[in-house]
Amino acid sequence: MGVVGAWETRDRRWRVEVGGVGAIAWYRLIGPDGDARNLPSLSALSAALGAAGLDLAELREAHGVDTAA
Known part of the structure; x- marks a missing residue:
């Protein structure tokens, strides 16, 4: 599933982008330099x-989020 x-x-x-499937969520942190880190939990x-x-x-x-899968 997408964002x-x-x-x-x-x-x-x-x-921070959030996605997931069912009860499984993931987080992506995107910094000012464009580098992204995928993180497995809210903590x-x-x-x-x-x-x-x-x-x-x-x-x-954030507005205008692309939620296409």
């Missing part, structure tokens, strides 16, 4: 954001 939702920082430098996402100096609370829903 089902996304969040980004206000300046749009950082983006791994939170840790990766923290290492970048960000917090989940800083993200807002």
Whole structure:
């Protein structure tokens, strides 16, 4: 399945995409340089954001998400 939702920082430098199948979710963190990290859990996402100096609370829903499978 493709992306089902996304969040980004206000300046749009950082983006988190969420996808999954059934109860299995995945997270993709995309940084300002365009590099993407695939993360297996919300706790791994939170840790990766923290290492970048960000917090989940800083993200807002991104509009125009391509949810095509």
